[in-house]
Amino acid sequence: MSIIAQDTPGETVLLMGNEAIARGALEAGIKVCAAYPGNPSSEITGSLAGVADEFGLHVEWSVNEKVALEVAAAASFAGLRGLCTMKQNGLNVASDFLLNLNLTGCEGGLVLIVADDPGALSSSNEEDSRAFAKLGDLPLLEPATFQEAKAMTKWAFDLSEDLGLPVLVRTVTRVSHARGNVLLDELPRPTKKPRFDTSRPRIALPVLTNHKLLREKLERAGQVFETSPFNFYRGPEKPELLIITCGSGWMYSLEAVANLDLNERVGILKLGTTWPLPEQMVLNHLSKADHVLFVEEVSPFLENNVKELFAQNCVDLGLKRFSGKATGTLPDIGELNPDIVISTLQDILEVFYEPVSAEYALRAKEISDQLVPERPLGFCAGCPHRATYWAIKNALALDGRDGFVAGDIGCYSLGIGPSGFSQMKTLHAMGSGTGLAGGFGQLNAFGLDQPVIAVSGDSTFYHAVMPALTNASYNKSNLLLLLLDNSATAMTGFQPHPGTGKTASGQDAPILDLEVICKALGAQVEVGDPFDMKATTETILRLLQDVEGVKVLILRRECALVRGRTQKKLFNMEVDQDLCLGERCGCNRLCTRVFKCPGLIWDEIAGRARIDEAICTGCGVCAEICPSLAIRKEVV
């Protein structure tokens, strides 16, 4: 049984932050959860999908974040509790709906969890999603601990119903992906029948009336927040330095103050409700300290909002010194950690602290550098994307017009690096590769003679490529889209999507055929096997050179990890040690130096390539690249 479904109120269990959020939603009695995957948010909906049947929930992987929020909002409009989860840049996609939804409000509790990725550890951008709370006049909560992650999520539904507004909960990687103790509460089984109240249409018009109403709701939220238990202060009555913090910054601050033994000098105001600010509470603490340091992830959100509040009250408060990201005291890019907070406190308060001697630190680093093998970011053994990029590389080289790949989001984004032979030259938001390629295609009229290849994963296609492809067809662009159909949303953990024939909770679903869709969107469609690199190269060349208009080449092969779970190896691979040329002219280690599938290794002593049996997936692709036919495949 899933741990989040454990019906043992009063018991304390170890949960991942995202599981705690999911548990909070269960304890709040949600009926619907809709999401589009994205790190570090995916486990919330992933774990709810696992208990959907048991709790009678509708849990879905929607095709994108905007649709997900719409699906969750519908539940709310009909009086049920709805949850929606996404990663930071997912909110950009959902924002158009969100910034209308704020005006129409909601009925059943509607909570939107946004997981930010400070440091962009698994993202194409570093973004502070909290800006949307301020932009949309929406209440915002930020859990700092695992217990809070659960409790806040649960409370967010009450708050949402109380205010008639969707509530944003912002979490970050270190809260979502770490584990800690969580005290379990009751699991309700609501049976409310959904009904949309037609006498209360959800329409933003008249806009000004609804905007005014929204401002009033927000003001009420501020009042509620004044007494929220998620906001509290620890420290001396009049601290020399006041830290105002939220989310993971709270733990870092606690640790820094404790390690430096600054309990007598530094106070910490920890805020769980960060928009709107609990103004009175904040002003009260501001009045007691002359120097304020803000510890928060990504942007100086709290910092600037508190400074705004201060500016309105400065006549009463007098001069203050503010330090944070905005003042350059803390780094304004990348992820924070306790060390950064410690060294900041050392500088501000002029205290000395050496956690480990410099000499020890150096030695530890030397040793760990030796022990930890370098692991460049790359495709898995047997990944169809490697074979695809090989074909792209060769096709573009042969074409000779300095063509390039307009990239998109997914495992295949690794096409920016050596694993994809550095073919990808643009990378932005989901769907942007095809949008850009469509735009480049229009520049032929002005003399652009470089061919452009857009790539898209199957999940990305349903998410945001379809409009871009439609646009290219409609506006008669010239474009080649390679649809890398690996039957998975691989990058984020193999969530099913409309092409897989399964729903989030494992039920059968209709397969929305990519070929049919692309044809309907006006493209000339061909289907190929990326493992046949020679044929793929030729097809790409032909489509680039001889066929005008919008072309889609669907390259179909399951993700190596999916194959590994469900299928046997296709081939037993072997490198004939007599035929292998190794470093001699005629080869110079093409397979291990350039192609670089991790299943092939270079045997320094023998001076020959070898198959690493433990890693090779038996896809057979490398047999095609060996110039001396030393890599042999034998059907299993």
Add this chain to the structure above:
Amino acid sequence: MMNGGLRALEERVFDRDLCVSCGACVSLCPYLRSWQGRIVKLDECDLAEGRCFNYCPRGKVDLNELHQRLFGGPYKEIEMGMVRSVLMARACDSVWAGRVQNGGVVSALTDLAIKEGVIDAAVLTDREVNLLPRGHIVSGREDIMACTGSIYTSGPTLEALNRGPWTGDERIGIVGLPCMVLALAKMRTSSLEKRTPIDRVDLVIGLFCTWALDYKSFMGFLQKRFGDRTIGKVDITPPPERIMKITAGDELHDIPLDEIRSFIRPGCHVCPDMTSEFSDISVGTVEGEEGWNTVLVRTERGEELVKRAEAKGVIESQPLPGDKLSHLKEASLLKKRRAIDALKDRGELEDGYLTLSRELIQQIQSESKEAP
């Protein structure tokens, strides 16, 4: 002498636009491929020494050294290289008539060499599509017939020698342009591990050549002019007329050479060799005598084959008239002179691909005269 590998090939040949697409570097390894008349580098190879650069006729060429190694003496005959005898000849068998470029000597000699077992197979050149040349391995008359006629674009003939397939013991003949014949000389004398059948190449018939055209740009030009009409025989009339006569569809068209000069491969402008000086036998046209070939016999095996052909009535010959010979020498020397001038203009006379002694350069400069 340390030569270079793919990096050198890229920097010193591709980047300088000197590649003439002879194909000597192709099919030795997976890093280079020929595509639509161009040699394409697919990946980086970091070997310090490689056959690609070693074989390339625009890699490093020391004429004197090559001459020493192949002909056993210094490079002295600055007009046309080592020549044993000069004649004017044509093929006798009527099967060649109408399909060969000039007198059919090249095809007839190849045919005889295979029939007599001098060689088992030959690498000739045919059209892959349009005017795109490719190396074609032949072992009988029918195949030879498929390769007759001159293709004035340059293509990777030698790639076929590298690629095969070969059984491993056949003796091989090759017909090629002067750059190809030079590459073969470099292959023969290279000290690198060979793994190509170059040591079984027993007959090299070199063509005369003033320049060759770039396939892609020339095809673009033809397409604009003739649409999709198939291109048949192409010929170039000798000076002073200098006109490309080209059959497109069913019609014969004249294109003044000035209209196509821009498609000449830049690598041809620095080529000093008009008569394939490292061949066994070199064959070209005879100015003003349609249906005849000029034949330069350079080596003993060349001489033997020509004599046998005459004896068997495969070709008929007569002495090349003196004025034509001196014209030929003039033209050949002029090509050298122009190559030197071109290298000088490019600033590559000193550190360029071609090593020529100061004395030879001076001699070429003083003895060559501008054509009328």
